[in-house]
Amino acid sequence: MNTSATVTLAALNAAAPEEAVRMLDGIYEHSPWIARQALAGSPFGSLAALKHAMVQAVRAAPRQARLDLILAHPDLAGKAMEDGALTTESTIEQTKAGLTACSPEELAHIRSLNREYRQRFGFPFILAVRGPRGDGQSKQAILAAFERRLHNHPDFEFEEALRNIHRIAEIRLNDRFGYTPEDGNAVWDWQERLAEHSEPGYAEQGQLTVTYLTDAHRAAAQRIADWMRESGFDDVAIDAVGNVVGRYHGQQPDAPWLLTGSHYDTVRNGGKYDGRLGIFVPLAAVRRLHRAGRRLPFGIELVAFAEEEGQRYNATFIGSGALTGSFDENWLEQPDAEGITMREAMQHAGLPIADIPKLRRDPAGYLGYIEVHIEQGPVLSALDLPLGVVTSINGSLRYRGEVIGTASHAGTTPMASRHDAATAVAEWMLFAEQRARADGDSVATVGMLQVPNGSVNVIPGRCQFSLDVRAPSNAQRDALAADLLAELQAIGARRGVRAEIAEIMRASAAPSAPQWQGRWEQAVASLGLPVHRMPSGAGHDAMKLHEIMPQAMLFVRGENAGISHNPLESSTSDDMQLAVDAFSHVLEDLAVHPLPTADRQEKP
Template sequence: MRTPIELGVRAEAMLAELAAFSDDDANLTRLYLSPAHRAAADHVAEWMRAAGLDVGFDALGTARGRLKPTVPGRAGNRRLLIGSHIDTVVNAGRYDGMLGVVAGILAAEEIRARGIELPFGIDVLAFGDEEGVRFPTTLVSSSAVAGCLVPSDLEARDADGVPLRDALLAFGGDPEAIASAAYAREEALAYLEVHIEQGPVLEAEGLPIGIVTSIAGQSRFSVTVAGEAGHAGTVPMLLRRDALAASAEMILAIEDVARAGQAHQMVATVGRLTARPGAVNVIPAEVIFTLDIRADADAPRLTAIADLDARFQAIAARRGVSVAMDKFYESPTTPCAPRLQEALAAAAGDLGLPGRRLASGAGHDGHAMIHLTDVGMLFVRCRGGISHNPAEFAAVDDMGLAVEALIRAIERLATDAASSGDRI
């Protein structure tokens, strides 16, 4: 039996090992279905075997480690799913995604070591394609597990023109066996994930862990503002139809609306902007900018979008330009199940921690898993809120507390199942 600090030390050592598997010698870059992903998945599978789990790979390349139930009951053929992803962004840190896989393995191993009785099984899952970097897809492997994969995603091609289908075959997967990767709804009890916060809230409040209330819904738009080009020296300011000036006012409106939505942890970002014709002495005739807006619930996000549309139209009319908002991505909010929040909060309480609740502004595999079962998440403090960056860091003590909290939450769910007719 390991103490929390020992669990944290072991987690850090495992994460260091996993960071060695990279597609780039200069930094940590491990893309879905790449040789580095294959090597990392095999290494994770070895850890699972060493932890006493039965191991296999599904058709989309997800490594699965299974811990069998130890006591009889109606839930004996059902499984609590625990996991995260092992693919990365380019020039990544070593904690995003990987910590959740390592935490799941350590929790399963410790449950065996402590002799905790389980009326259900545990499956630890190491997904790929959460980051959506190599192919113009995302959540392919967790979507397959959840039974909601869009088959056309297999035809997506990477920057070198390689179809996902061909990359999957090279990896050792089977694009013809998508259906076999899915759990039946009645098999899955819940999905739990440990993840670094990727934000600064826990650090600012001096807390090592927090309980996620929801994974923010996201809407993304391409906004086109059309005006009229003209000579920079001869068109009077009051007669201009300047698409860039109008866009600037719209961007300030975006900031204003998002700041007003802080009760719902709303954020809005303009990450890309192009002005045409792009000459130093020509009034911009067209501007295209992106809008990414997120909140902890769908209703406030959709209300904010409607508000922005009305503000954009008013700005356009006043400035003599036109504006069009074209949505190119929509992901509904994924609520975390109250029963799972309570189990994680109680586990935090056992460790003398307050069980701080907060929403996740970033997307996670839970967006797919919600189509299969209830989702619960535990956040771990990360230094400076930095993620998707080599400077990404979580302390050994914090990771150890997170693994211990996960173990205690699982134990509580097992007790609840045993005392309530195997329902949790």
């Protein structure tokens, strides 16, 4: 089929079955059965609905059919390309990525990787070479993905191949239907350009690190402020803790505000989307309103929070905490690793420290708080869903502990006579894993484990550890923690060792306000997508705003199995477009169906 021709949904929905299949020819490589299966769900109300139907057709197919789909794809820069035997679509994609113009050395390297990959997995390496934005990845990025994925587990790589096939199909559908995710591209571009600011020692290595009030952090704030102004915000300022605050006024001067935003600081050597996606999605939505010359019955306050990660100072949620009135003045005297106190950093940045108490928001003037965030996990990726509605931000508990046994000779102490501290902790870790798995969306993690002064020929006499427990409700969290602590003592008694454990952090769960969660659900459904409800295992600025006003979050799928706090953190411009569309739907819905006063005053 001529891929320069543009198909419309109306024409597809009206077409006879075999004609409709022909309209979708080549979307999935040599696999017309996928279109045939998906079209059973016609008519489609949106391109997103069609994409999802085709994905679901693949998911529902037997494994052999999915393997055949993978095998139908050519090697990158392989013999089919050399012989001119690629499909039109594959030729366009490999050309955009520069694979049809490789040097002899590059071709030899890629073909060597092709052989190694096929030998390991039994199918070709598949990558959506047009990339997350759809305009082509560099050969360097393609080779890096190739070499990284060679080490994956075969089952994981099977699913990763399918995920890339779906992305290839999505881009082909965009081309076929003449669709460009313009807002998603803008969100992508803003994030890429903001990532140009990184701290010395990291920037030189191509790594992204932006911690509180460093030069890179302040440069990022100025750039966000500039984009807010360009996008039509009426008032833009950097407040007393470094938050960038933009306000788009409502129809009336006394209109209430809808609060939204996320953070722009990063972990060290982190990703470009954590936090920042929640700044740029609403930015794009406000830009839409401004370009249309529209005002809503409420104002929109977008806050790019200055700090959430706790990287430079032993403090978290500095930005959102200031809005809830929970900024701790003791933080001001904390030094960073170079001995610079927070007070000194704020003074150097020209921030008016005395004005921090004035940043507290009066909930009476706000409808609530909504936040968009990259998922930071594998759930949406595994389900092939672009969006998820958050039901609750998990409550958490953290502990530090130690088991004390008896150090003795590894060769002379019979197994029945040992009091091994490390083995006791190992048994307990397995129990923690089993108990959390049986508890719905709860998780339990022993992230730190150490045998002080350990030796290869000494039975461990001490074992130090950490415990992190998270669950969607405080009751569920506390029940899990109680069972883990009781089992630790029981194991200690059985093994003749002593267990000591102390709580070091407690954070309450932040369940989504039903009215606001419902609006996100309606927004996702309006796009033609199924509504997937899920808890958030990570903490977010919404947790702080939950203290003073109702809140709810929307998750956006991450690429690379949803990895986060990592340079591989990514999302596609199509998924970001859907997030902008969902956000705009919430705004329009709120304009037509205002929040009842009782719900506005609802206490979290």
